[in-house]
Amino acid sequence: MTKSPIHSPSCQSTKRGNSAARKWKSETLCCCHYRWKNWVASRRKPAVRNNVYEQYIDRVGELVNGFVKRFERGNMIVDLGNLEAILPRSQQSRGEQWNQGERIRVVITNVSKESKGPQIEVSRTSPELLERLFEMEVPEIYDGTVVIKSCVREPGERAKIAVVSNERDVDPVGACVGMKGSRVQAIIRELRGEKIDIIEWSEEPSVFAANSLSPAKVNQVRITDIENRQMEVIVNEDQLSLAIGKRGQNVRLATKLVGWNIDIRSEEEIKREVHEQMSAMIASGEPVPLSATQVVTAQQAEALVDHGVADIDALAHTTVDDLVEFLDVSLDEAETILKEARSVVELRDQSLAASEAEVPVAETVEAQHAVSAEFDEEATGEVEPNDDMTAPGYDEAVEQGVPYSADPNHRAQDSAEPVALTEADPFTVDELVLQDAGRDLRPDVVTPAPDITSTALADLEAASEEETATAFEAEADTIETEIPLESSPKEVAATNESPQDEKQ
Incomplete structure (x- = not known):
C-alpha cells in the first residue's frame, strides 16, 4: 500500500509535555497537497475512462450530434456535451469547411481505453454515416421494409448505395428518393453536395453489376472467372466514357459495391477481337470455342x-429444345444463343472462302512482277538519247523550229512510195490540217495517218495548191496592196532553202 503524504518523514514533530504537536513547514505543506491531488486524480481517471468506454462501446456506428470546439494540428475536437471526441484529419471530407461553434453530425467509429487523448473517435467519411442518414430520412429503412445491402463512398464526390425491398409493393429506389427527390436531397445537403446513386440490389451478380454502373446503359455482362470474381461488361461506344466515369470513379465504386472485378469493354472492341480470333482460328484450322459468342x-x-x-459448330447444330434442356x-x-452461334459460323465460312479466293490473285500478281523483273531489271525510268539527237544538224533544226530527219528518204510503213523529207521542210497550213486528220508529225519522222496513203496525200496537196492559188488571184483583184494569205509549200520551201544556201 502506498503511503499517503501525511505519513511522509518530511513532517517534523516536537513534544510539549504529554501531547505531541506537528509542525508543518509551508513549503512541505504545498508539496504534500500537490502530491495528494495527483494521487486522487490518478485513481479517479481510470475509473472515468472505464465508465466512458462502457457507455460508448455499444454506440459504435451511431450517428451523434456535436459542436466544433477547436482545431489541433489539423484534427477537429468535437464537443459531444459531456465529453470530447476527436475527428482526425483523415476522416474529414474534402471540400468541407467548418467553423468553431458550428453544429456537426458525425458517426462514432472507435472507442479506446488509452490514458492519453480523447477516447472517442468520430468520422465524416465512413459509409456508415450515409447509412445512418438514410435511416433517419427514410421511414421504410428505419422500420425494415427497405434494407441497405451495401454502401460505398468517395467522400465529397460520389457515393453508391444498394437497397432492396422486403415487400413487392414497395419500390426501394423510389422510397429512398422520395417525392420529387426530397429525401435524397436532404442527405445531399448534409454531405455538402456529395452525389448519391441509389442502386437496386440483386442476387444475380451480372444484374447487380449492370445496375451498379448507373447511369450508363449496359448491353451485356459476362462472368469470365468465378473463382477470382471477375466479370466483363460490354457497352456501346457512346456509353463507354459514362460507364468508366471521371478518372474511373464510376467503375471503381461499382467494383467496391458489387465485390467483383469489373472490366468494361466497348461493343466495337469486342467485335474486332472476335474477328481477329476467328481469322487466327481459321488460319490454324482449330475449332471455334464457345467463348467466341457474346451471349454464352x-x-x-x-x-x-x-x-x-x-x-461453336456443335452449338450451331443444336436444336432449341435441347438448348433449353441443357441450359x-x-x-x-x-x-438468341443459336442465332448468335450460327452467325459466327457463317462469318467463319465467309472469311475462309475469302482467304481461299485471295490465293490465286496473289499468285497472279507475283507472276506479273516476276515477268516485269525479267524483262528489264535495271530500268531506271530515264530515256537515253538516240543517234539523231546527237547528230550535228539536230540542234540547229530545234532552234529554228523545223523537223529534223537523219534519213531524207524515210518510207512510211503503209505507203507505196517514199516520202521525201529534208531537214529544211517546215510545217505548212496544209500539213497542220493533215495533222488534225490524224497525221503523225514528229521532230524526226513525218508519217501519214494509217488511213491516208501517199497517193491520196499527193492529191490533197494538189487540191490545196489550186485552192490557194485561186484565192490569191481573187484577193489580188480586189485590193491594191498585195498581201499573200497563204504560201504554197514550194514557196515556203524556197524561202527556207535560201538561208541554208547562204550558209553553205
Whole structure:
C-alpha cells in the first residue's frame, strides 16, 4: 500500500509535555497537497475512462450530434456535451469547411481505453454515416421494409448505395428518393453536395453489376472467372466514357459495391477481337470455342461442354429444345444463343472462302512482277538519247523550229512510195490540217495517218495548191496592196532553202 503524504518523514514533530504537536513547514505543506491531488486524480481517471468506454462501446456506428470546439494540428475536437471526441484529419471530407461553434453530425467509429487523448473517435467519411442518414430520412429503412445491402463512398464526390425491398409493393429506389427527390436531397445537403446513386440490389451478380454502373446503359455482362470474381461488361461506344466515369470513379465504386472485378469493354472492341480470333482460328484450322459468342456465359459454356457441345459448330447444330434442356433457359434466350452461334459460323465460312479466293490473285500478281523483273531489271525510268539527237544538224533544226530527219528518204510503213523529207521542210497550213486528220508529225519522222496513203496525200496537196492559188488571184483583184494569205509549200520551201544556201 502506498503511503499517503501525511505519513511522509518530511513532517517534523516536537513534544510539549504529554501531547505531541506537528509542525508543518509551508513549503512541505504545498508539496504534500500537490502530491495528494495527483494521487486522487490518478485513481479517479481510470475509473472515468472505464465508465466512458462502457457507455460508448455499444454506440459504435451511431450517428451523434456535436459542436466544433477547436482545431489541433489539423484534427477537429468535437464537443459531444459531456465529453470530447476527436475527428482526425483523415476522416474529414474534402471540400468541407467548418467553423468553431458550428453544429456537426458525425458517426462514432472507435472507442479506446488509452490514458492519453480523447477516447472517442468520430468520422465524416465512413459509409456508415450515409447509412445512418438514410435511416433517419427514410421511414421504410428505419422500420425494415427497405434494407441497405451495401454502401460505398468517395467522400465529397460520389457515393453508391444498394437497397432492396422486403415487400413487392414497395419500390426501394423510389422510397429512398422520395417525392420529387426530397429525401435524397436532404442527405445531399448534409454531405455538402456529395452525389448519391441509389442502386437496386440483386442476387444475380451480372444484374447487380449492370445496375451498379448507373447511369450508363449496359448491353451485356459476362462472368469470365468465378473463382477470382471477375466479370466483363460490354457497352456501346457512346456509353463507354459514362460507364468508366471521371478518372474511373464510376467503375471503381461499382467494383467496391458489387465485390467483383469489373472490366468494361466497348461493343466495337469486342467485335474486332472476335474477328481477329476467328481469322487466327481459321488460319490454324482449330475449332471455334464457345467463348467466341457474346451471349454464352462461362457457366453456360461449362454446362454445354458437359452435354457434349464443345465448340461453336456443335452449338450451331443444336436444336432449341435441347438448348433449353441443357441450359435451363427460356425459348427466347435459346433462340438468341443459336442465332448468335450460327452467325459466327457463317462469318467463319465467309472469311475462309475469302482467304481461299485471295490465293490465286496473289499468285497472279507475283507472276506479273516476276515477268516485269525479267524483262528489264535495271530500268531506271530515264530515256537515253538516240543517234539523231546527237547528230550535228539536230540542234540547229530545234532552234529554228523545223523537223529534223537523219534519213531524207524515210518510207512510211503503209505507203507505196517514199516520202521525201529534208531537214529544211517546215510545217505548212496544209500539213497542220493533215495533222488534225490524224497525221503523225514528229521532230524526226513525218508519217501519214494509217488511213491516208501517199497517193491520196499527193492529191490533197494538189487540191490545196489550186485552192490557194485561186484565192490569191481573187484577193489580188480586189485590193491594191498585195498581201499573200497563204504560201504554197514550194514557196515556203524556197524561202527556207535560201538561208541554208547562204550558209553553205
